[in-house]
Amino acid sequence: MKKLGALLLASLVLLSGCATLSKDECITADWYSIGYEDGANGYPSTRIASHREACAKHGVTPDLRAYQDGHDEGLLGFCTERNGFNRALGGYQYNGICPPSLEPEFLDGYEAGRQIYTVRSEISSLESEQRSNESEIDRIDEVLIEKEAALFATGTPEDQRRVIYEEIAQLKERKGELTQRNQELIRKLAEAQARLRVLEERYSYY
Template identity: 40%
Template sequence: MRISHWVVLLTAGAVLSGCATLSEDECLTADWYGIGYADAAAGKASSQVASHRKACSKHGVSLDIDDYLSGYDEGLYRFCTRSVGYSKGLDGYDYTGICPSHLENNFMDGYILGSEIYDASREVRSLSSQLSNQDNKINELEDNIAAKTTLMLSDQVDVAQRYELNTEMENMRDEIIELERSNERLHYQIDDLNALISELELDYRYGEEL
């Protein structure tokens, strides 16, 4: 049994939409080969069939396991490719070993590269957020120093208060220096990670050309 290209796409759309179970109409008109194909093409484990079986049993419909698994096996050929592995790695997909041994190496070649880029990109976002927070802290400290300088030069404070304000400003200047040093290290880390990402992207493109 085989299905048309349009049936595959329509079934895949239904499965990928996030439905945990099938409706009564879907069970009654189910193309189990197509559903199996779509599940595999979406990277879902074959155990997904259990939720389909449970959903349809409520409506008195039996699942055709042979058709489902036949479609599932065929769908793995669409999923277990280098390009899909790379795309899934970029998305942070948690691979559970669904590809058969004769397809897995090709899938993993792309998946590992994509996953490394995903991890490096996530680290870049984390470091960039830290950098932004520290920039904001530096601006806040500089504003405080300016305000305290204005206050210290006014007639509203005495000598002792001026001394106290000066000490506070010195501490804030020291904190700014430490933050600026930290920011410099963060910039280096971000640059290194971006260089790694570019290298990994080139590795993938080079592999595609082979």
């Protein structure tokens, strides 16, 4: 678990990039405030490494103590139960930055929000698949009209009719699969929406 946490923190530092601060921001930096903002926004304290890299080219060295003090203060506002809930609703991936004294409360909210986020994501995925299937069914219907017109056209050669007939059979088979899948999706959507209503009611106090 500790190794995983370390990897997550390292990834965040890499993703944050080196241009975290501009030249003017480096020169006029209030490192306590910068630390506070990073903590309040859920960045790990290791983000100062990116600030150090951004400011080194301008001859500015961060005040580590001031930054850390600000970061600790910022975490007090970040690591709350309500913020954990709201962050999870937005898909935030917790990286273990809350101190032990605040983490249990944060995780209570985070877990509640995560449950809702997971079900909402499931619903979104099911709805997206349903729309995609319906679009494909519409396209198949359009092609079937064209194929059937060609099949019964007086000028269509017999060998061509056999090819078209097979194509029509395949299209109808595909349409049947999509229709059956959409019926399954309707059932799954109803179940997921019911679960979502239960969760939203259960955690309505947030």
